[in-house]
Amino acid sequence: MVMSTTDDLAGLLLRRRQSVDVAEGTGRTVAADRLPAEIPLRESKALALAPLLDDAGTRPLVARYADTATDVLRLLAVRSGGDPDLLEPPRLRGLTRPVRRELLVLLDRLDFARLAEDMARHPRAWKRVGEILHPFEGAHRHARVALAFAVLRGTRLDDTRLGGILLAEAGRHACVRLVGDRLRVVTWQSRVEDALGRWDTTAAARLLGERPGELLRRLDLLLARSGSATLPEPVAEALARALPHTASGPLLGAYGQLMIRTAPGRRRVFFPRGRVTKAYAVDDHRPPLPSRVAGRAGELIAAEAVRRLTERDGERYDVAVLDASLADLPVPFAERASAASLVAVPRGSSLPMPADGETVRLFLHWLQPRSTRVDLDLSVALYDDLWRFIGLCDYTHLEYAGGAARHSGDLTSAPAPHGATEYLDLDLPRLAATGVRFVVPAVLSYNDVAFDELPDAFAGFMAVRGDKRARYDPRTIRQRFDLAGDARLRVPMVVDLRTRRAWWADVTLATSEGNHDVWRYRRQLGHIGHDLLDAFQPGGRATLWDLACWTAAARTDGDVFVRGRGHVLWGYRRADDEPRADFALRVRDAWEPDALRAEPELTGRRALLALLHGELPEAATAASGTVYRLYPGPVDAAPLERVTAGDLAAWLEPASSRTAAG
Template identity: 35%
Template sequence: MKNVIYLRRSRKVVVQPGRHVLPDKYMATALKNIEYLGFTFSRPLMEALRTLSVEEFTAIYHQLVADLKSLLGANVNFKPMYPNFPEQVMLVSQAELYLNAIYHYITLELPEHETIERLPLLDQVDLKIIDLGSQEDFDQTIRNLIAANGSISEQDKEDIEWVIAACDDLGAVLPDEIPLKENVGFVVGALLKYNKASLGLVGQYVKTATDVLRLAVALSDGDVSLAANTKFRKFKRAERRLLLGLLDRCGNIVEDMLRYKHRWIRLGEISHPAEYKNRYAHCQEAFDILRNNKPYETFNGKVELALRRKDTLLAAALLKTRAGELARRLDHLLRLSGDALQVMDRFAEVADQVSTPVLLQVMAHFSHRQEMRELRTFFPKGNVAKAMAIPNTLPGIHPDACAAVVDICERTLIRRFSELPPLGTVYIDESLKQYLMPFSQRSASKALRTIVRGSRVKMPEGDTIRFFLWWKEGMVNGKHTGRVDIDLSAVMYNKNWKYVEHISYTNLRSDKYKAAHSGDITSAPQGACEFIDLHIPSIVRYGGRFIVASLNSFTEQPYCDLPECYAGWMMRQAPKTGEVFEPSTVADKIDLTADTQIAIPVILDLVERTVIWTDLALKQHPYYYNNVEGNQKGMVLMGKAMTTLTKPTLYDLFTLHATARGRKVEHADEADTVFAVDRGVTPYDISTIMSEFVV
C-alpha cells in the first residue's frame, strides 16, 4: 500500500536493494510492457530493480502494473456502443443511429456490430518517468500533507490515516505543529482511532474549543470543515473525559462555542459535562451559558454594532486584536470609511500577524479590485466541489488605497519569507502564471494529477480531444443501485459564451464540424463507457471557443452511491489508430465520488489550447431532465466564473520567495531552485507547496 500511495502522489516507489543480478530480458520485457501505459523507469530505479531476484522483481512489476492501470482507468474493458468509433458514428445514417438507440432503450442490449481491426497507435507519446524513492522521502511527503497550510482532500486523509495506522515511528510523519484546524481534528481523530494518542501528544495540537468540536466530528466520521452538521456517535467514557479535558484547557471557550451553539448543545447531551462538573468546572459553566441562553457579549457582536453605526475606526480598532478578521473585512471597512488612511494604518500595524494564505488572497483581491469583472466567484466550504457566482456590484475603492494594501501585503510576506532558508539562484517558469495557488483542497476529487481549480493546463500536441467516461452499477453498502445511466456531454460556446452546439446522447455527431459521441449506454451491470471526440481546428473555424465537459446522472443516483465512476480526457493525434481507449494517451482521469448528480470536470479553451481544471458539481435538482439541455443556465454561469477567476498564482508566490531569499535567473540550468510545470517544484506538488511555501 505504501508504494501505491507513493506512486500516485510522487510517481516514485521504494525498492529495497537485493544481492542478485536480474537477467536483462526481465527488465526489457517490463519496460516494453509499461510503455503501453505511458511510463518508463528512471536509471536509479532500474539499477535498484536489477539487484532483485526474479521472484522479487516479478512481484513488484505485477503490483506496479495493476496500480498504473488503476490510476489511468485502464483496469476495465472499454466497450462502447459503436466499437469502431469515431469513424463508424460519422458514417452511419441518422436513421440507423436512431433505430440503434431505440433498440437499446427498449431491450438494454447493445446492437451487434462487427469490430474492424484498427491500425496500431500512431501517436507519439512522451513517456512519464517512475523514479526511485526512499522511506525518508515518503515520510516527508506525508508530513507535508499533515502540515499543509490549507485544507486537504478526502484522498489525502485516506493516505494519512493508512500511514498513521501502519507507522511505528510517528515522529517521522507528525510535525510539531498542524497549522490548519481542520487537519488537527482529522489527524488527532486518526491517532485516537488506532490507539496512538496520549493527552500530551493530542494537547499540543488541540488549542481551541473549535478544535475540540472538530475532533468530536472526526471521531463521528463527519465533516471536519464544519460546513455540514454531524450526527455525533455515542462516545466511550474515556473519550468523553478526553474531549472535556481538552476543552477545559482551552481558556476562554464560551465565545468560540457560541459560533456553533446548537452543535455544542448536542455534543453536551452526549458528553454529559455535569458528571464531571467538579473536575471540569470551566466546561460545565460554558455549557450552562449555551443551554440556558444566558447573556454573553461577544467580540463579533461588538464589531457588527460598530459597522452598523458606520464607525469604521472603532471596528478597525476592535479587529486589530484579531488580525486575520481585520484582513478579511478590509474591503468592507475601506468602502464604509471616510478615512481610508487610518484603516490601512491599523492593518499595517498587525499585518505581520495575519496568516500567509490570507495575506496572499488579500493581495490578489486588491491587485484586481479596479477591474470590476462581471462576476464574483466563491467556493463554499464543504466536501462537495461547488462554486457560487454572483454579479459584481461592489462599490469602487480609490486606486491608491488598493495599491497601498497590496504594498503592505507584499512587504510583509517578503519579510516573512526572508527568515526561511535561502534558495540560491531561482528559476521561475512563466507558465506558472496559469496555475492558481492551493488554499482549499477539501473537496478535490481523486485524480491522476490534481491541481487547483481554475488552473490552466496547456494541451499536448494533437488536433483531437477524446473525453471518456466509465461507470458501473451494483451493490453499495449492502444495497443495489438499480439501473444506472450516466451521460457524457460536451457543450460548445463562442468567445462570448453564446451557445453554439452540443454533443451528447441527443446529438451523436455534428454536421458543422468534426465531433462525435460513441453512443448512449443506459445500463451498466458489467460496466459501461462513453466517448466524445472533438476536432479542435474545425470547431475553432466554425466560431467555437469554449467546451464544457458535463457528466449527468440521468437515473439520479449521486456519484457517491455508485460502485465506480470516473472520467478523463486524452489527446489523440490520429484518432482512427490504436484502441478507442489508449492508456498511454490519457492526460488526466478524475474519480467521481461526490454527493451530487452533475459534474463539470474540465472546461476547454480551444483558442488558447488550454484545459481549465474545474472539478465542480452543479446543483442536485436541475431545471428539467438531468441532461445537458436542462442545465444550460448553470453551465454558462460556471463557465464564465471559472474562466475569469482572479486568484493568486504560483508565479506570484514563487516570485515573492525568490525576492525574499534568492536571486532570479533566466534559465533553469543555471538555477539552484527550479519552479516549473515539468521539473523542480511543480503545480502538482500541492502538499509541498502548502507546507513549505505557504508558511
C-alpha cells in the same frame, strides 16, 4: 495545501520528530515526548488525539494539544466514527465519567468569549455534546462551561442553585448580558460588525487586529468603509502588527482580492466548503478601491511573504529558473473536494488546448455496482460569444455540424468486469467556424445514481492526431480525473475556442430528481461557465508565479532566470542594497532584464526550478535543489527535491502556526 483526511494524517506523521505508534481503540500508552511539539492542521490533530481520549494513561495529552472548543468537537466526532471536517453534525458516542470530567476541565480553561463563539459556530453539534457531557451536573466546578451551554441552549434562569451559579459566573464576563430571563453574549464578531456598520474603521481595525486571520479576510471591506484615497493609518498599523502572525491562506486570499478590486463590474464566485465542489455567483456591487490603497496594502502583504521566505530554515539556492507561464496557475484553493487527477491542476488554471491537426477526445469510463444499473453520459453544451446556447453533442445528438463534434454512442450500463467507455471528439477549428465560442463538457448520471456509489469512474481528455479510430494510447492523455462524491453532474473545464485555452473548473452542479441530460441543464451550464470564466481571468487571485518570484527573490543568492519571454532566458540579479521584495517585483512584472542567456548554467549549483513542463536538460547537472513542475518530464530524474504547489504555499506559514490561529 488542503488535503484529504488521509493525506492530512500522512502529512502529520511526516512532521513528527519520531514515529508515533498509536493504534485506535487499543488503549496503548504513548510517551509524551513521542508526539510533535505542535500539530498545525486541526483535522489532523483530531485524528491523532481521538484514540488517546479513552485511555487514562494518554488522556492528559489531549489537553496539551486541544486549545479550542472546536478541537474538542472534532476529536469527539472522530472518536464516534465521524469525520473531523464537521460538515455534518456527528452522532456522538457516550462518555465515561472520567472522560467527561477531563473534557470539562479542558473547556473550562478556555477564554469564555472564544468558547462561546466556537460553540455558536456549530450549535447543533454542541447541543449534542451537551447531552453526553452533562455540563450542569458539575456547574459549581466548571461554571464557565455551564455558562457557555446556558447561552447556547437559551436556558431560562430561575432562583435555583444552578441559576445562581450561572448569574454569578456571568458577572465575571463583560461580554455577557441578561436579556429577560436568558443570558446572551455580545461576541467579538458582533462588535466588529457594529463598528463596520457605523463606518468606524478605527474601531474595526483595532478589533480585527486582535485576530490576524480575520483582519485579512475583512481587509477589503475595511478599506472600502474607510473612504480614504490612501491606506488609512489605523489599518496600516493593524496590518503591521497582524501580518507576521497570519496564516498563508488568508494572506494569499487577501493579496489576490486586492489585485482585482481597483476595477468594477465583475461577478463574485463562491466555493462553499464541502465534500464536493460547488460554486455560486452574485453580482459584485462593491465600488472599486482606489489603486493607491489596494496597491499599498498588496505591497505590505508581498513584503511579508518575502520576509517569511527569507527567514525560513532550509536550503538556499545559487540559481533559479522560473516559467512565466506559472502566472496561468492560481494558488490552490478549496482543494478539499478536488477530484483526484493525473495532473494536479489548481482550480481556475488556464491551459493550452491541443494544436491544430489534433482532435480533442473527451473520454468517460465507469463500472457499476453489482446490483445497480448505472447510466452515465458524456456530453458537451455549446455557446456563442454572448453565452447563448446554440447546440449540444450527447447521446441524443451524436454529431454536431457534420462531425465538428462526434459522440461514440450511448451506453446505458457498465457491468463488471469491463465497465463501459464513451468518447466525444471535438474538432476545435471546425467548431469555431460554426460560431461556437465556448464549450462546456459535462458528465451526468442519467438515472440519478451518485458518483460515490460507483466502484470506479473517471473521465478526462486526450489529443488524437491522424486516424481518429486509432487504438487508445495512454501517452496522449492530457488529463484524467476521478468522479466521486454525492453528485450527479460534474463540469471539469470550460473551453474558449477564441483563445484555444481551457479553464480548469472541477465543479459540480446541483441537480433535481429524475433523469439528467445536458439539454435539461443547458441554462445552468451556461451560467456557471460564464461566471467561472469571468472569475478565473488573470489577476483575480495569487498565482504560482507570485509564489515562485517571492521564493526566488528571498532564497536565491545568484541569478534568477525567466523562461517564456521570447526565445532567450531573461536574467535578473539582485543588487547588494536592493530589498528582496523590490527584486521580486522586478522579476514578476517583467522589468528590463539584467542579462539575456540562451540557457542557464546549473552545473554543480544549488538550483530552484519552478516550471510548467518538466523539460530542462540542464537540471540533471545541478548539485541539489528544489523543483516544482506541473507536467512531468526529465527534471523528475534530476537530483532535486520535487515539491507540490501546496508545498510552495505552505512555506509561507508563519514561524509558529499556533500564533496564526486567529
